[in-house]
Amino acid sequence: MGEPLLVAEHLTKRFPNGVLAVDDVSLTIAKGETVGIVGESGCGKSTTARMILRLLSPDAGSMQFAGEEIGMLGRSRLRSLRAKLQLVPQNPQTSFNPRLSIGSSIAFNLQSHGWEKRRLSARIGELLDRVGLGASYSSRYPHELSGGQLQRAAIARALCTDPELVVCDEAVSALDKSVQAQVLNLLVELQRESGVAYLFISHDLTVVEHLSDRVIVMYLGRVVEEGPAAELWRNPAHPYTKALLSASPGAAGPRIKLEGDPPSPANPPSGCCFRTRCAIAINECAIERPRLRETAPSRRVACLRAEPALISAP
Amino acid sequence: MSEATTAYDMAAEVHVTSGQPERRSWHLSRVRALPPGVLIGGGIVSILVIVAIAAPLIAPDDPQAGSLLTRLQGVGTSGHLLGTDGQGRDVLSRLIWGARPSLIAGIVPVAIAGVIGTALGAIAGFGGSRLRTLLMRSLDVLYAFPAILLAIAIGATLGPGLTNVIVSLSVILIPPIARIAESEALRIRSLDFMDAARTSGAGWIRIGLRQVLPNIAPPVIVYCTALVGLAIVYAAGLSFLGLGIVPPQPDWGGTLNDLRNNLFTQPWLSLVPAAAIFIASAAFNILGDGLRELLDVRADRAK
Amino acid sequence: MSTAVAMDERTLGATLTVDDLKVTFANKRQRVEAVRGVTFGIAPGRTLALLGESGSGKSASARAIMHLDNRGVELGGQVRLGDTIVSALSESELQKVRGGLIAMVPQDPTASLDPLRRVGAQIVEVLRVHGIETNRRAARDSAMNLLSRVGIPDPSRVMRAFPHELSGGMRQRAAIAVAVACRPTVLIADEPTTALDVTVQAQVLELFSELQAEVGMSIIMVTHDVGVAREIADYVAVMYAGRLVEIGSVDDVLERPAHPYTAALVDSVPTPETKRGELHVIPGRPPGPGDTPQTGCDFAPRCKFAIASCMTMPPPLVPVGTGHLAACPVVDGLVPAELAGVAV
Numbered sequence: 001m002g003e004p005l006l007v008a009e010h011l012t013k014r015f016p017n018g019v020l021a022v023d024d025v026s027l028t029i030a031k032g033e034t035v036g037i038v039g040e041s042g043c044g045k046s047t048t049a050r051m052i053l054r055l056l057s058p059d060a061g062s063m064q065f066a067g068e069e070i071g072m073l074g075r076s077r078l079r080s081l082r083a084k085l086q087l088v089p090q091n092p093q094t095s096f097n098p099r100l101s102i103g104s105s106i107a108f109n110l111q112s113h114g115w116e117k118r119r120l121s122a123r124i125g126e127l128l129d130r131v132g133l134g135a136s137y138s139s140r141y142p143h144e145l146s147g148g149q150l151q152r153a154a155i156a157r158a159l160c161t162d163p164e165l166v167v168c169d170e171a172v173s174a175l176d177k178s179v180q181a182q183v184l185n186l187l188v189e190l191q192r193e194s195g196v197a198y199l200f201i202s203h204d205l206t207v208v209e210h211l212s213d214r215v216i217v218m219y220l221g222r223v224v225e226e227g228p229a230a231e232l233w234r235n236p237a238h239p240y241t242k243a244l245l246s247a248s249p250g251a252a253g254p255r256i257k258l259e260g261d262p263p264s265p266a267n268p269p270s271g272c273c274f275r276t277r278c279a280i281a282i283n284e285c286a287i288e289r290p291r292l293r294e295t296a297p298s299r300r301v302a303c304l305r306a307e308p309a310l311i312s313a314p
Numbered sequence: 315m316s317e318a319t320t321a322y323d324m325a326a327e328v329h330v331t332s333g334q335p336e337r338r339s340w341h342l343s344r345v346r347a348l349p350p351g352v353l354i355g356g357g358i359v360s361i362l363v364i365v366a367i368a369a370p371l372i373a374p375d376d377p378q379a380g381s382l383l384t385r386l387q388g389v390g391t392s393g394h395l396l397g398t399d400g401q402g403r404d405v406l407s408r409l410i411w412g413a414r415p416s417l418i419a420g421i422v423p424v425a426i427a428g429v430i431g432t433a434l435g436a437i438a439g440f441g442g443s444r445l446r447t448l449l450m451r452s453l454d455v456l457y458a459f460p461a462i463l464l465a466i467a468i469g470a471t472l473g474p475g476l477t478n479v480i481v482s483l484s485v486i487l488i489p490p491i492a493r494i495a496e497s498e499a500l501r502i503r504s505l506d507f508m509d510a511a512r513t514s515g516a517g518w519i520r521i522g523l524r525q526v527l528p529n530i531a532p533p534v535i536v537y538c539t540a541l542v543g544l545a546i547v548y549a550a551g552l553s554f555l556g557l558g559i560v561p562p563q564p565d566w567g568g569t570l571n572d573l574r575n576n577l578f579t580q581p582w583l584s585l586v587p588a589a590a591i592f593i594a595s596a597a598f599n600i601l602g603d604g605l606r607e608l609l610d611v612r613a614d615r616a617k
Numbered sequence: 618m619s620t621a622v623a624m625d626e627r628t629l630g631a632t633l634t635v636d637d638l639k640v641t642f643a644n645k646r647q648r649v650e651a652v653r654g655v656t657f658g659i660a661p662g663r664t665l666a667l668l669g670e671s672g673s674g675k676s677a678s679a680r681a682i683m684h685l686d687n688r689g690v691e692l693g694g695q696v697r698l699g700d701t702i703v704s705a706l707s708e709s710e711l712q713k714v715r716g717g718l719i720a721m722v723p724q725d726p727t728a729s730l731d732p733l734r735r736v737g738a739q740i741v742e743v744l745r746v747h748g749i750e751t752n753r754r755a756a757r758d759s760a761m762n763l764l765s766r767v768g769i770p771d772p773s774r775v776m777r778a779f780p781h782e783l784s785g786g787m788r789q790r791a792a793i794a795v796a797v798a799c800r801p802t803v804l805i806a807d808e809p810t811t812a813l814d815v816t817v818q819a820q821v822l823e824l825f826s827e828l829q830a831e832v833g834m835s836i837i838m839v840t841h842d843v844g845v846a847r848e849i850a851d852y853v854a855v856m857y858a859g860r861l862v863e864i865g866s867v868d869d870v871l872e873r874p875a876h877p878y879t880a881a882l883v884d885s886v887p888t889p890e891t892k893r894g895e896l897h898v899i900p901g902r903p904p905g906p907g908d909t910p911q912t913g914c915d916f917a918p919r920c921k922f923a924i925a926s927c928m929t930m931p932p933p934l935v936p937v938g939t940g941h942l943a944a945c946p947v948v949d950g951l952v953p954a955e956l957a958g959v960a961v
Contacts, residue, residue, distance in 0.1 A: 040814035041785075053513050075517075082515030089506035097507045099528035105507070108524055109514040146902050157510065176670035176841065176903065181885035181896040188894030203814065210887035210896070233889055247819035249844025257823070258816045259770075261784045 002030040004064075005164055005197050011051055011061035013044075019266045021047040022058075023221040029165060034191065034198040036212030036229065038205055038244070042265055044221040045201045049167050052199065053087055054078065066164070083113045083161035090170040092150035096142040102128075103138030106157045113161050127156040131186060148179035152186065159190065167199045172207060184211060205248050209233050214298075217241050220265055220273040223292060227299035237301040240274045272304070280305050351604020358597035366413035375404035377411040377564045397583045399572050405583065408564040409590050415476055415565040416594070419549030419558070420542045423483035428538045430484075431491030436522065436530055438492070439499020450496060457489035465548055469557035479558050483545050494537050498530045532609035540602035543595035550591050566591050632699065632835050633682070633719075633803045634658040639693030640677045640859075650910065651677040653859040654694070656934075659803070659852070662829060664836040666850035666867070668843065668882075670903050674859035679805050679839045683719055684711055698802065717747045720801035724808040726792035730780040736791050737776030740764070740798055747799045763794040768824055786817035793824065800832050807839045822849050843883055847871050855879045858904050858915035861934060865941030875943035878916045914944070922947040 006029040013022040022044040029035045037045045050056040052063065054070070063071045070081055089095040096105050106127065107120045115123065125135030131152040142150060151171060158166050168187070172180045184207065191198065202208050208215055209229050216226040217238065225238040236242045243256040258277050263269055269276050275285040284304055292300045365372065374395070387398040396406040438449040456464070468482035502508060511525045546566075552558040553567025561568055566587045573584040640652035652674040659665045669675040682696050682703070696703040698718055706714065715721075723729045731739055740760040741753070750756035757776075764772035767790040780788055789809060796804060806825065810818040826849065829836055840846055846853050846867065853870040855863040855878065863876040874880040884897035901919045904910070911917060917927040924947055934942040 040816065050509075053509075055509055055512055079515040079517075082513055085513065087510055087513045089509055091506050095506040095510060097511075097525055097528065099532075100525075105510075108511065108516065112514040112516040112520070146905065148902055154510070177843070178670065178882060178885045178899040179902055181887075181898045182900075184887070185894050185896050185898060192894070205815065206887050209889065210891060210893060230889070243816055247816045249815075249818070249822070249842060249848045255819060255823075257820065261786050261817065262814075 002032060004028050005031045005033075005066060006052065006199075007064045008048075008052060009062050011048060011058045011063070013047055013051060013056060013059055017266070020221055020268065021265060022051065023268075024061075025218070025221075025223055026061075027216055027223075027226075029197050029199060031164065032191070032195045032197055033214065034200055034212045036200045036202070036208035036215040037218060038202060038208045038215060039218035040203060040244075040262060042220070042262060043218040044265075045218050046169055048218070049169050049199060049201050053085060053167055054082075079112070084164045086158040086161065086163040086166045088151070088154050088158045088166060088168045088171040090173060092147040092154070092174055093142075095154045096150060098142050101139050101141055102145070102153050106138075106153075106160055109157055109160050123160070124156075127160055128153070130159070130190070131156045132182075146179075147175050148183060151175060151183050155183075155186065155190070159194070159196070162194070163196060165197045165199065167201070169201045170203070171200075173202060173204060180207070187211065205244060217244070220262060220268050222273055223300075223302065224274065225299075225301045225303075226292070227296075231299065237295060237299070237306045238274075238303045239278050239280055239305075243277075272302075349604040349607040351600050351602075351606075352608055353604070355597050355599070355601025355604050358593065359601055362413055362417060362594055362597065365410055366417050369411045369414060373404075373407040373410040375407040377403060377407040378562050379403065396586050397580065399569070399583075400576060401572075405569065405573075405586055408569050409566065409587060412564040412566045412569055412587075413590075415559050415563065416546055416549060416567070416591075419476060419479045419483065419552075419565075420546035420594070420598070423480050423487055423549075424538050424542045424545050426480070426484040427487035427491050427541075428534060431488045432495045432527075432530060432534050434488070435492040435495025435497075436499045436526060439496045440503055440522075440526070446496075450492070453489040453492050456485070457493075461486045462548060462551060465552060466555065466557065469552050469555075474557050474560050476559055479549050479552050482552070483548055486548075487541060487545065491534060491538065491541070494534055495530050498533055499526065502526065502529050532605075536602050536606045536609065538602075539605055540599045543598035543602075546594050546598070547591060566594075632659055632661045633837075634697045635678070635682060635694070636697070637694040638678055638681055638696065639691075640674065640681045641691040641693075642677075642689055643691060644689055651859055652681065653910075655854075655856070655859075655861050656694075657854050657861065657864060659835045659837060661802075661835055662833045663851045664825075664829065664838055664849055665852045665854060666846035667837060667839045667854050667856060668841070668846045669856035670841055670882075672858075672903055672905050673856040675839045675841075675856045676807055677859075678856070679721075679807050679837060682803075682805060682837070683715055683721060685715075685721070713747070716743060716796075716801075717799050718801055719803045719805065720796040720799065722789075722793050722796045722804065722806040722809045724811055726785075726788040727780060729792050729795065730788065732780055734779070735776065736764075736778055736780060736783070737761075740776075740791075740795055743795055743798045749799055760794075760798075763798055764791070767791070767794045767797075767828075768820065769794075785813055786820065789813060789817075789821055790824070793821070793828070797828055797832060797834070801834055803835045803837065804829075805837045805839070808841070809838075810845065811841070818845075825849060843871065843886055855882070858910065860915060860931070861944065862916065863941075863943040863945075864934070865938070865943075869938060869941040873938075875937040875941065876916075876945045877920050877922055877947075879943075 009026045011022055011025045014020045025044070025048055027035065037048065039045045047056065051058045058071070061071070062069065065081060065085065096102065103121070103124050106124050110120055110123060121138070124138050128135050128137050133149060133152050133156070137153065145153065172183050175183060187198065188211065190196065200208060200211050212229045214226065215229045215232050217224050217240065219240050225232065225236070225241045232241065233245065236245055243258045246254070246256045247258070256279070263276055271287050272281070272285040272290050275281040278285070282305065288304065290302045290304050292302045295301050295306060385398060385400060385402045387394050391397055394404050394406070396409065399405055399408070434449055434453070438446045464486050465482045468485060469478060472478040472481060508525065511521050549558060550567030550570065553565050554571045558567055559565040570584070570587040570591070573587065577584050635658070636656050638652055638655045639650070642649045642651055655678055657665065667675040667678060681692055684692065692704065694704065703714060721729070730736065737757070737760055740763060741756045744750045744756045744759060750759055761772045761776060764775055769775050769787060769790055775783065775787065775791065780791070783791060810821050813821060822845065825836060838845070838849055850867045852865065853867050854861055855870065855876065857878050863870055863874065863879045870879060871883055874883060881897060881899040885899065887896055899919050904915065913928040913930055914923070914932050917923040920927065927947065932944045932946050934944045937943050
């Protein structure tokens with residue numbers, strides 16, 4: 001792993017309605033790396049992203065960006081941080097202000113970081129070219145663009161201040177598969193050009209696996225497993241990861257069937273949060289909350305029953 | 315990736331760019347493409363405003379000078395096209411001069427309430443739940459009274475006069491405008507582009523002016539335009555009750571009251587100021603409907 | 618497409634046949650031809666996946682089978698269920714068919730369940746309206762049975778629950794219970810798992826297969842997901858811009874695609890072997906409802922193999938194997954390996 005860019009430790013967020021959305025989540029993203037967070041709805045992946053973007057403040061935990069503590073930054077420092085930390089949101093239909101042209105929306109971001117007016121249109125044209133849209137799209141309004149074009153424009157906006165980390169929150173989930181492939185290729189190409197790091201959040205395992213160097217699997221607000229994408233896919237260690245992989249349509253091998261729905265995050269089970277749906281749960285799972293432990297170099301699992309021997313690749 | 319932008323996209327691009335130049339210029343064809351509501355409502359409103367401004371030039375008579383010899387002439391009398399009132403004053407001249415205070419009493423309170431109501435609504439919509447509850451429930455208290463009764467109560471407390479009409483109408487118009495602004499703010503606060511705007515590093519004031527206002531303003535403007543019509547009626551009502559413009563200054567509500575006494579001797583005469591109030595009020599309502607269509611970004615009127 | 622051509626191997630021995638189905642959405646401003654002549658049949662106890670991207674007309678086709686939309690919609694062609702010509706029925710006769718012989722599971726279960734009534738009452742009503750159970754008590758019992766049949770662990774609680782009190786997966790199960798209550802001959806499922814999490818999606822897909830084995834119904838599964846189609850379907854019909862471009866058995870269509878669009882669609886899904894940043898892409902985007910239809914093949918502007926004739930005449934569906942048809946004159950001579958590289 002390269003030089004760490006973002007180090008988040010023990011992030012915790014409880015919403016006013018009592019839901020413990022994120023429970024002691026730590027993650028590290030290196031420069032130029034792509035880290036994927038995968039999990040089902042309500043697992044806390046989006047809340048984690050919003051805390052990293054400082055759209056939500058964590059109840060507990062610390063965050064460092066490029067070596068600087070950012071959990072408690074003042075307003076002016078936060079502004080310069082935000083140039084380096086950008087977002088590609090989920091829903092193409094609402095990711096642009098319907099009343100502003102694409103160019104004006106990008107100009108808004110540029111002007112937040114002191115770009116002069118006369119240099120704006122050249123910069124916007126260059127950005128739109130880079131994402132394969134062309135400068136003429138600058139004067140168009142969001143409703144005139146297709147979902148794929150809007151997500152390209154959203155990527156152009158995210159890249160306008162040369163960020164070091166872009167958070168993609170389900171950024172391709174709403175797109176048709178053929179268009180999704182175009183946008184995924186674009187993200188990879190831009191990363192190779194600029195060395196930007198991605199935090200890529202999705203419920204779609206195949207997409208996360210394809211794009212990520214490392215993957216974090218979340219369940220009910222906690223990290224249950226993390227490791228290099230390829231290894232995790234070849235050899236998942238946590239029973240939830242196994243079930244998730246085998247459930248994806250078209251997956252090879254026998255299906256591990258999970259019973260029922262995830263429990264309510266407002267009232268998680270004691271001990272291991274997955275034990276209520278786990279086929280190999282034992283009595284101890286209800287008592288002790290499993291810690292994330294290193295089972296192989298750069299692989300960590302939060303399961304009492306995951307054996308190191310089981311995990312090491314054959 | 316570059317080849318991903320295909321002929322298909324190119325075609326779409328060419329199509330759109332060719333339509334570009336007309337977006338900002340104002341050709342006659344652009345005017346003709348305006349929604350009929352804007353043309354009709356806007357046309358009548360413009361005429362009313364011109365009449366009000368040009369009153370000294372076009373009014374045939376002094377609106378305050380009467381003569382007992384020419385009392386209560388009917389509509390169509392030579393020299394007094396719309397007749398004269400109980401003091402022998404020319405009704406047409408009184409209507410023309412009366413357009414000034416009537417339009418001012420219609421437009422100014424709406425403008426004041428529009429600015430204050432939008433600001434309060436946006437703050438309530440984007441604020442925390444406690445602030446929102448506090449603001450909106452206090453406005454609900456105002457809203458709970460029938461508007462005209464509240465205006466009468468405030469007018470009666472402050473006394474007659476154009477300024478006091480403006481103050482009382484402004485107060486009663488704030489709650490409905492704030493509600494519109496609040497619901498629009500609530501709708502957009504959770505949309506993805508607000509997250510994108512916040513992660514840009516912009517401050518709240520800049521986000522408010524550049525991102526929020528362009529979304530809140532159109533529905534508020536449409537609503538306010540229609541409210542001007544209502545405010546004209548309310549202002550006339552206050553004058554009618556003696557809480558508005560101080561006589562002998564002419565205004566539509568006051569003129570209506572003057573002529574009311576002669577309803578049985580000159581029935582047509584008393585309808586004249588009522589017609590003026592109705593036309594002005596309807597014109598603003600039609601203009602509001604037209605603006606709703608005009609300000610809809612999705613409507614493609616170029617075709 | 619003439620009826621003579623349509624009545625070929627696709628429709629022989631089928632429970633439900635759809636012949637030259639056309640759906641046009643019309644309003645004052647424009648007419649959108651969403652479905653432009655689609656023909657297929659489905660055998661008893663089999664599953665057909667209608668596969669396509671947004672705007673391909675797959676949902677409109679499915680809804681047209683049941684005549685679900687009528688305002689502003691013009692329908693053409695014939696839908697036949699056994700001896701009944703569904704497309705010729707009156708609205709009151711249709712109501713008996715709907716939910717009885719043909720049932721529907723929508724993408725969003727909140728759309729099919731009444732939010733103001735308890736789940737149990739809704740199932741009981743379906744059973745009684747279609748005359749399956751006349752006795753209220755018996756209807757309650759079979760509703761309980763149905764709910765436990767669709768994998769709801771606590772049926773008596775769910776009977777008393779309102780739809781919003783259930784999780785997404787449970788709601789979809791309840792909607793499926795309502796749909797299969799009358800043991801329909803044909804079940805139309807419109808993206809039934811798109812809104813669900815993967816693990817729950819797997820459960821629901823399995824439930825469909827189990828119910829099919831039990832009831833013997835045919836299933837038309839509308840989906841955009843190649844994985845879902847591969848998982849559940851016996852036959853796959855691929856739609857593009859309102860037309861069928863390929864139809865055949867799941868193995869033929871998804872493993873040995875004969876149409877460049879199908880091949881590219883299958884390839885645009887990443888597999889563990891795909892190198893990062895080298896996903897196969899189809900350039901451009903699918904045509905939307907506002908776009909003018911092509912005079913020739915709809916896919917031609919995005920197709921690597923397009924030849925001059927593709928631009929002028931829409932290619933007919935022609936057999937490329939046993940029970941496997943594709944609407945592409947060019948790839949007939951190509952081997953599948955070449956097709957896989959279609960849109961590199």
